[in-house]
Amino acid sequence: xxxxxxxxxxxxxxxxxxxxxxxxxxxxxxxxxxxxxxxxxxxxxxxxxxxxxxxxxxxxxxxxxxxxxxxxxxxxxxxxxxxxxxxxxxxxxxxxxxxxxxxxxxxxxxxxxxxxxxxxxxxxxxxxxxxxxxxxxxxxxxxxxxxxxxxxxxxxxxxxxxxxxxxxxxxxxxxxxxxxxxxxxxxxxxxxxxxxxxxxxxxxxxxxxxxxxxxxxxxxxxxxxxxxxxxxxxxxxxxxxxxxxxxxxxxxxxxxxxxxxxxxxxxxxxxxxxxxxxxxxxxxxxxxxxxxxxxxxxxxxxxxxxxxxxxxxxxxxxxxxxxxxxxxxxx
Amino acid sequence: xxxxxxxxxxxxxxxxxxxxxxxxxxxxxxxxxxxxxxxxxxxxxxxxxxxxxxxxxxxxxxxxxxxxxxxxxxxxxxxxxxxxxxxxxxxxxxxxxxxxxxxxxxxxxxxxxxxxxxxxxxxxxxxxxxxxxxxxxxxxxxxxxxxxxxxxxxxxxxxxxxxxxxxxxxxxxxxxxxxxxxxxxxxxxxxxxxxxxxxxxxxxxxxxxxxxxxxxxxxxxxxxxxxxxxxxxxxxxxxxxxxxxxxxxxxxxxxxxxxxxxxxxxxxxxxxxxxxxxxxxxxxxxxxxxxxxxxxxxxxxxxxxxxxxxxxxxxxxxxxxxxxxxxxxxxxxxxxxxxxxxxxxxxxxxxxxxxxxxxxxxxxxxxxxxxxxxxxxxxxxxxxxxxxxxxxxxxxxxxxxxxxxxxxxxxxxxxxxxxxxxxxxxxxxxxxxxxxxxxxxxxxx
Numbered sequence: 001x002x003x004x005x006x007x008x009x010x011x012x013x014x015x016x017x018x019x020x021x022x023x024x025x026x027x028x029x030x031x032x033x034x035x036x037x038x039x040x041x042x043x044x045x046x047x048x049x050x051x052x053x054x055x056x057x058x059x060x061x062x063x064x065x066x067x068x069x070x071x072x073x074x075x076x077x078x079x080x081x082x083x084x085x086x087x088x089x090x091x092x093x094x095x096x097x098x099x100x101x102x103x104x105x106x107x108x109x110x111x112x113x114x115x116x117x118x119x120x121x122x123x124x125x126x127x128x129x130x131x132x133x134x135x136x137x138x139x140x141x142x143x144x145x146x147x148x149x150x151x152x153x154x155x156x157x158x159x160x161x162x163x164x165x166x167x168x169x170x171x172x173x174x175x176x177x178x179x180x181x182x183x184x185x186x187x188x189x190x191x192x193x194x195x196x197x198x199x200x201x202x203x204x205x206x207x208x209x210x211x212x213x214x215x216x217x218x219x220x221x222x223x224x225x226x227x228x229x230x231x232x233x234x235x236x237x238x239x240x241x242x243x244x245x246x247x248x249x250x251x252x253x254x255x256x257x258x259x260x261x262x263x264x265x266x267x268x269x270x271x272x273x274x275x276x277x278x279x280x281x282x283x284x285x286x287x288x289x290x291x292x293x294x295x296x297x298x299x300x301x302x303x304x305x306x307x308x309x310x311x312x313x314x315x316x317x318x319x320x321x322x323x324x325x326x327x328x329x330x331x
Numbered sequence: 332x333x334x335x336x337x338x339x340x341x342x343x344x345x346x347x348x349x350x351x352x353x354x355x356x357x358x359x360x361x362x363x364x365x366x367x368x369x370x371x372x373x374x375x376x377x378x379x380x381x382x383x384x385x386x387x388x389x390x391x392x393x394x395x396x397x398x399x400x401x402x403x404x405x406x407x408x409x410x411x412x413x414x415x416x417x418x419x420x421x422x423x424x425x426x427x428x429x430x431x432x433x434x435x436x437x438x439x440x441x442x443x444x445x446x447x448x449x450x451x452x453x454x455x456x457x458x459x460x461x462x463x464x465x466x467x468x469x470x471x472x473x474x475x476x477x478x479x480x481x482x483x484x485x486x487x488x489x490x491x492x493x494x495x496x497x498x499x500x501x502x503x504x505x506x507x508x509x510x511x512x513x514x515x516x517x518x519x520x521x522x523x524x525x526x527x528x529x530x531x532x533x534x535x536x537x538x539x540x541x542x543x544x545x546x547x548x549x550x551x552x553x554x555x556x557x558x559x560x561x562x563x564x565x566x567x568x569x570x571x572x573x574x575x576x577x578x579x580x581x582x583x584x585x586x587x588x589x590x591x592x593x594x595x596x597x598x599x600x601x602x603x604x605x606x607x608x609x610x611x612x613x614x615x616x617x618x619x620x621x622x623x624x625x626x627x628x629x630x631x632x633x634x635x636x637x638x639x640x641x642x643x644x645x646x647x648x649x650x651x652x653x654x655x656x657x658x659x660x661x662x663x664x665x666x667x668x669x670x671x672x673x674x675x676x677x678x679x680x681x682x683x684x685x686x687x688x689x690x691x692x693x694x695x696x697x698x699x700x701x702x703x704x705x706x707x708x709x710x711x712x713x714x715x716x717x718x719x720x721x722x723x724x725x726x727x728x729x730x731x732x733x734x735x736x737x738x739x740x741x742x743x744x745x746x747x748x749x750x751x752x753x754x755x756x757x758x759x760x761x762x763x764x765x766x767x768x769x770x771x772x773x774x775x776x
Contacts (some may be wrong), residue, residue: 109604
C-alpha cells in the first residue's frame with residue numbers, strides 16, 4: 001500500500017489487515033508509556049487546506065505516538081484565489097523531505113492528484129477530500145463496529161479478542177443523513193461492503209446523489225421503517241451542515257424542525273433498535289438536529305470511543321504506509 | 332502575384348482522383364489525374380490518396396484576445412486553426428472586454444486580417460457584458476466592418492426567456508442567428524461534471540442533462556413562436572438530440588452543433604481528477620456519445636464545432652474544483668471526426684465537408700467565401716488531408732498557445748497536409764507557412 005486515497009482501493013484482506021494493526025496499536029495505548037519508536041526519524045506532514053481541528057489533532061497524536069516528526073501545514077483557501085498552488089505546495093514538501101503527507105482538502109480528488117501527478121514521492125494519506133472520501137474515518141468506524149459487534153460474546157461475533165481477524169459479514173449498518181455531500185458516507189459504503197456488511201442509506205431524496213442506485217447498498221427515505229423493520233446493528237448519523245437548509249429555493253429540506261422530525265435520532269427511535277445496536281456519529285454533532293442529547297449520551301452511543309479508535313486506526317495507517325508491510329510488526 | 336499550386340492526384344470530397352490547380356485565389360482548373368500542366372514557378376503538391384475538402388469553418392472558437400493573451404492570441408489561435416485545416420473561424424465573444432460593441436468586434440476582425448491565417452468572423456455578445464440583463468447593440472455589430480451575424484453569450488446562457496425571445500426576434504432584421512449556450516444556471520450552480528453514476532461516486536458536484544435539455548426545449552419553442560432561426564451550441568446529451576430531432580420534425584428553424592470531444596470522450600475520464608477533462612458542457616456518458624454520433628450521422632446535428640478553449644497551465648495544473656472549463660480542439664477536430672464518424676462508416680468525406688465546412692459557413696452567413704463546392708472559379712479555400720496518416724497528440728507541440736488538450740498521448744488518424752486560404756498556402760507539408768505578404772500589405776496601407 002503506497003497511498004491511502006479511497007476505501008474503494010482496499011481489498012477485504014487489506015482492510016482487515018489495517019483493522020488488526022489498529023487493534024495492536026490500541027493495545028499499546030493502555031500502556032503507561034504510549035509512545036512507540038516505530039517511525040523515529042520519519043517526517044509526517046499534516047497538510048490541511050480546510051479547517052478540521054479534530055482530524056488534524058487525531059493524525060498529529062497518531063504520528064507522535066509513533067515517534068514521527070510532525071509538521072502542521074495549514075493552507076486554507078482556494079489555491080487559485082489565495083496564494084500558492086497545490087503543485088507548488090507539493091514541490092515544497094518534496095524539497096523538505098516529507099515521508100508521508102496527510103492531506104485534507106476542500107476539492108474532491110486533490111489527494112489523488114498529489115499521489116499521481118509526480119510532484120512528490122511521499123505516501124499520501126487522504127484525510128478527507130471534498131465530497132469524495134474520508135478513508136480513515138470509515139476505517140475507524142469499521143473498527144468500532146467490529147469491536148462491538150464481531151468480537152467474542154457479541155451477538156454476531158465469535159472471532160478473536162476485539163474481533164481481530166474478523167470481517168463484518170452480515171452486520172447491518174444504517175447511515176442516516178446528508179449522503180449527497182458526505183465523504184464519510186461514500187467511504188463507509190465502500191468499506192462496509194468490502195467487509196461484508198449490509199448498508200442502508202436513509203436520507204431525504206434531495207440528499208441522495210443521482211446515481212446512488214449503482215452503489216452496493218440499499219436506500220430508504222423512511223428512518224422509522226428502517227429502524228423498526230430492518231433492525232440495523234449500528235446506526236451512523238451524519239452531520240447536517242446548516243448551510244444545506246438555507247439557500248431559499250435551493251434548500252435541500254424545508255426546515256431544521258422538519259428534518260429532525262423525519263431523520264433525527266431521538267429516544268423514541270432509539271427504542272426501536274435491538275439491545276445490542278450501537279449509535280455512531282463522525283462528529284462534530286449538531287445536538288437537537290440530527291441527534292438528540294438522549295441519543296448522543298445514551299449507553300448505545302460509541303461516539304467518544306470512535307475518537308479514541310481514530311488515533312489507533314491512524315497509527316495503523318501511518319505505520320502500514322511508511323513501513324510498507326504488515327509482516328513482522330513488533331510493537 | 333500568388334503562387335500557383337498543382338494538387339496532383341487529390342480526391343475532392345474523397346471521390347475520384349483529379350489534379351486541382353489553384354491560381355489567383357481561385358480553383359483554376361480540375362483535370363484528370365496527371366493531366367494538369369505545371370506553369371513556371373508553380374508548386375506541385377503530391378496529393379495522391381489525399382482527400383480534398385473545402386476549407387473547414389469553425390462556428391465556435393475561443394481566441395481569448397483581447398484580455399487573455401497569456402492563453403491564446405488571435406494570431407496563435409488562427410495559426411492553430413490553419414494547422415487543423417480551417418480557413419474560417421467564428422471567434423466567441425467572451426473576451427475581456429466582452430465583444431459586445433462594434434469597437435471590440437471590429438478589433439478582433441482586424442487582428443484576424445493582420446494575422447492572415449484564416450478569416451476571423453467575430454461573434455457578438457447577445458447581452459451587455461454577457462450579463463444576461465439587456466441586449467447589446469446587435470445592430471451596430473452587424474453593421475460594423477466585422478459584419479457580425481452570429482450572436483452568443485457562450486460561456487453563459489441567455490436564461491431570461493423574455494430576453495431570449497427579444498434577441499431571437501431582433502436579429503431577424505439582419506439575418507442573424509442566436510447561438511445559445513444551453514445551461515440553466517440555477518440547476519448548475521457549482522457544477523463540476525456530468526451528474527450521474529460517476530459524479531455520485533467521485534464526489535464532484537453534478538451537472539444534470541436536464542439543465543441543457545430544458546433550455547433547448549424552451550428555445551426551440553420560442554424560435555417557432557417568433558419564426559426565428561436558432562443555433563444550439565455544443566449539444567451534449569441524448570435528450571438534447573431528441574429535442575432537436577423533434578423540433579426539426581415540426582419545421583422549426585434550428586441548427587445544432589456537437590464538439591469533437593463529445594463525440595468520443597465520456598465522464599469516466601473524470602475519475603482521474605485530471606482537469607484536462609473538465610469542460611463545459613461536461614463530458615457525458617457512453618450512451619450520450621452514441622446518441623450524438625447517431626444525431627450527427629442522421630443530420631439531426633448539423634455541424635461539428637470545436638469549442639476550442641485554450642487555458643494557461645496554471646488554470647489547469649490545479650485541483651479539479653479550481654480548474655477552468657475547456658479544452659483545445661482546432662488541431663484535433665478533423666482527426667476525431669475521421670476516427671469516430673468516417674472510419675466507422677457513419678459519414679462519408681462529402682458528409683465531413685458538409686458538417687465541418689458547408690453547413691457551418693451557411694449558419695454563420697459566410698457561405699459566399701467559405702464552404703463552397705470544389706469547382707472551377709470557386710474561391711480556393713481548401714484543405715488537403717492524408718487520411719492514412721496516424722499521429723500521436725502532443726499538447727506542447729501544437730500551434731495553439733495552450734497545451735490543454737484532452738487527447739494528449741492519443742493516436743489519432745488523419746493529418747492536415749495543406750490548407751489554402753484564397754489560394755495562399757497557410758499550411759504546407761503539414762506545417763504552418765508564415766505569411767510573406769505582410770510587408771506588401773503594410774506598404775499598401
